[in-house]
Amino acid sequence: MGNPFNTTTKLLAGSLLVLSPAFADAAGLGKLSVLSALGQPLKAEIDVVALEKGELDSLTARIPEPEAFARAGVEYSSVAAQIRAVVERRGDGRAVISLKTQQPVDEPFVDVLVELDSANGRLVRQYTFLLDPVGYKGPEPAVASPTVVAQPAPAAEAPAATPITPEPAPAAAAAAPAPAAAPAAESAAEQTYQVKAGDTLSRIAEAHRPQDVTLQQMLVALQRANEDAFINRNMNLLRVGKILRIP
Template sequence: MKTLAWVLLLAPWLAHAAGLGSLNVRSSLGQPLLAEVDLVSVSREEMGTLEVRLGSPEAYRRADLQYGAVLSGVRFSIEKRPNGAPYIRVTSLRAVNEPFVNLVIELTSSSGKFTREYTALIDPPGYTPPETVAAAPPAAVPRPAPPRSEPKAVVTPAPAPSGGKEYGPVKRGETLGKIAATVKPEGVSLEQMLVGLFRSNPDAFINNNMNLIRAGATLQVPDTGQLTAIPRAEAAKEIRVQTSDWNRYRRRVSDRPAKATEREESATKAERKVKVEDKSDKGARDVLRLSKGQPSGKKGRSIEDRVQALEEELIARERALNEANQRIRDLEKAVKEGSK
């Protein structure tokens, strides 16, 4: 059973009121989302008044989370298990291709409103989390008689996990999540793999953020021992911080187009002015190009970082535009269906 690694409680606990418990993901990468959320402390009186919905885009902004396109098709229904325990069934219309999905779930009942934030970790198909087996106590064994002198058998230890593996070069458009799902060894969680790759390749990320991976970078893949040494709670916390930083970065990018348009208009006016005033000899023209000297060392790397960052900004803006267009199409479809 795949269990949510961490959750953040956004609203205070209401005494003797219905609440949201743990979330368990039943689907894999590339499939529509299927998950279950336990309902706790639900009285008979409350059962008939329960309503579940996804948090609004504004709620996501307040939580510093991204409201992805996949969320527009998320549906909730209240079901009962064979033993009568109630739970919330979470489904999506679209396939999920990212390793984690942020869910802000709002539960309303006659006792009040309860909100909880989850990060659903989506494992690749066929992944089975390792099970912890308790060691059995040693059984009492009679002491054997002294053995006769015989040659000792040579025991060859099992080979240790091989390190030094590489992945790359990273293709344009690839995400760290997809790479982690591809190279993750058995017995390692997706969070540990993400953080392990991030920590082992500090120069492969722009602005020290795992969401801004450099195209063309070659990644060093940590071995299983290094990955399992990362505490899962610590890995989940680091992913949370990285996601928060990434969402702030995206908002800064989305605020830039208006300013950029103003600069472009000013540049266009200046260019027109130059063209009007330049009515001299149209034969041989000298073109003056102003440029900075070729930088070297860290300075050159800084310019390369800015170029890469601009490319990533364009990709982020394109994705945001596609998500907005998809939401518009979904709304238009819903309006048409509602008018029938």
């Protein structure tokens, strides 16, 4: 997470929902960049792409009404209700849709429909993105240890050969039976966790993620491995008492 938040795209899903024919060669919605952290007012940007000359002045953006969310099968959350979407022009000529809330966002996942309107038509796209905890930086990259090249040891001077008188061979001992092969180790038992009241997916993911796995990767892996543990497949709505499989 840099400066201090991770501006790397956190786009997990960006589904095109509505595209009018006139919009096919006009402005579109690109990547989503998250600029805030969990527990802070939301701040994010969506790139506006494929702008035609003079089209920017006609662009407007908004979060659609709850009915549009229902038609798309997306929950209209309290966070979605707070978000304000505004088209902004950057100094380098780019256009972005700025997404902001006044209140802090305490849900690690946010599902949003974003509508972009222009003189050429209307475009609606679904975005799902993650909010990292404040100060979260992810796992540090592994540092390669310097390679040590083994040097050959100097050859020792061979001692003078001493003649050896061969002794008579002992009587052949009975061949000992070969030791039985050790049974293959059984695969480790699947790790599980029972959801308790007050648990959040981000807290569970942070507690069980390996050091070389990011929080985002663990969250997505948990959701994919336990889709039936979420109400309406919403990552923020865990079913209490459900047994989660830990990937």
